[in-house]
Amino acid sequence: MSSARPIEVERLTRRFGDFVADDAVSFSVEPGEIYGLLGPNGAGKTTLIRMVTTLLPPTSGTARVVGHDVVRAKSAVRRRIGTVSQAQTTDENLTVRENLAVQGKMYGLWGRTLRERIEHRLKQVGLWERRDQIARHLSGGMRRRLEIARGVLHRPSVLFLDEPTTGLDPQSRRAIWDMFGELRAHDPELAIILTTHAMEEADHLCHRVAILDQGKLLCEDSPATLKRNLATGERVELETDRPIGEEDRRGIAEEGASDVVFASPTRVSFAARPGEATGRRVARLLEIEGYHIVHLTIALATLEDVFFSYTGRALREPPPAA
Ligand SMILES: Nc1ncnc2c1ncn2[C@@H]1O[C@H](COP(=O)(O)OP(=O)(O)OP(=O)(O)O)[C@@H](O)[C@H]1O
Ligand SMILES: [Mg+2]
Incomplete structure (x- = not known):
């Protein structure tokens, strides 16, 4: 087994024309760590995740996932990561179980192994009773749990979640927090990297958070330390x-x-x-x-006070097009 860190990002930069969406961002994530990316709309969080998950080539800088370079070793990286993206990605017309089976087959799982993995993960996210339900009929919270089960089906080393609780009611949100505990109890080495706009969620869940604004990483530490240093x-x-x-x-x-x-x-x-x-x-x-x-x-102080102290209170709205 390699002893490489789950994530190592060095001066990662992405430009769209003249616009710099991520500007020399550096950070790393340890095994078993829950790492939160915070930042106003347009800060560059999703762009950063897309680069680290091989979906978008960086303009410059490097990112490694468990030692594999995201540009040169795309497929090695893809085998080691699970993703739950900001966009909804469930196949509406398949059942809960079929959604997972499709994913499993993509990772070369089949037969009894696949069946056992699906059962285990569906029980972990509390959807085993609904295994034969068509995904279209699931509530928003259940759907998100299905997406998380799918993200971890092939036992990744790193799970990326882009706003996993946005739009969910408080109960569903708590259920997802509990699920992270469940996932980590089963696999203590699993590193989780998530983005969120909910400061109390970041405070509650994350071992460390980074605040990103206008493409720049402004600070990074445990929520407790960030609050104490304010x-x-x-x-x-x-x-x-x-x-x-x-x-x-x-x-x-x-x-x-x-x-x-x-x-x-x-x-x-x-x-x-x-x-x-x-x-x-x-x-x-x-x-x-x-x-x-x-x-x-x-x-x-709350983490929200920390957030405002770094990012200010002005809305991130571009001027209207001429
Ligand atoms: N393909 C693209 N072409 C041009 N600009 C882009 C592209 N993708 C992202 N951007 C711009 O890069 C900036 C960062 O976007 P990104 O989606 O990473 O922000 P975010 O931090 O995830 O925001 P949110 O909290 O709203 O999800 C935005 O200004 C966005 O418009
Ligand atoms: Mg985003």
């Missing part, structure tokens, strides 16, 4: 029983508070770096000075 990652609101004096106001800033706002003489709010207990230290300082703290709330 300079304004904690928002503190504090109210005292009497007006806060001039000297104590200066004291608050010296404790590491930033963006300090006095909403009234007795109320102050400020941002602070998470994990430094700035809110509690400021409250202590004021108590030592004889104030009574009437109210204290400390709100922690």
Whole structure:
């Protein structure tokens, strides 16, 4: 067995004419890791996945899947990956089981092995009872689960999912999260790379996430680390029983508070770096000075705060055509 990483991407670039959809993107994914690609519409996530899954040739840079180059060793790469694309790819007129059989045969599976694999995967995604149902009659959530079963039928090393939960209800979304756990329990080495616009999903599922915007990879780390490193990652609101004096106001800033706002003489709010207990230290300082703290709330940063801090709030809309 090769010890190559599931994914190694180095300065991968894709241009469409003058437009740069992905600009020297580098990252790697470890065995067993769930890696999330986040980014506004048009950031270049799907283009990146299409290159790494051999569907689109890169303009420059390299990508390797379990050591195989995506340009020079296309078919080796294709055998090692499973994909669930942003577009719906189920054959509507086949049954659930037939959809998987077609896929299995494409990978050289047949006979008893194929039957057993199909049963195993359909049970994993909770569709075994519906094996003879025509795919057209499945709900959106079931269809997505069928696509995932199909993506892992040939036991890939890496599973790519482009927005696997977009458009699903909260129950179906949770069911898919649970399925990832199920898949990884069965195959702890399976690397999963997914894109999503749902920040709580990325936070909940991914070991690491990368934020991509306008083709550039802006940051990459675990959700916890990204939140902790956010300079304004904690928002503190504090109210005292009497007006806060001039000297104590200066004291608050010296404790590491930033963006300090006095909403009234007795109320102050400020941002602070998470994990430094700035809110509690400021409250202590004021108590030592004889104030009574009437109210204290400390709100922690979310991955969405991190996302906005890197990408801003402006809509990604091109100007209307002339
Ligand atoms: N074949 C193509 N020809 C020209 N431009 C393209 C092509 N494919 C993608 N693009 C452009 O590249 C940019 C990145 O597109 P991509 O689909 O990778 O974004 P995305 O991050 O997946 O967005 P979304 O979140 O909306 O799915 C977009 O501006 C898109 O219009
Ligand atoms: Mg996309």
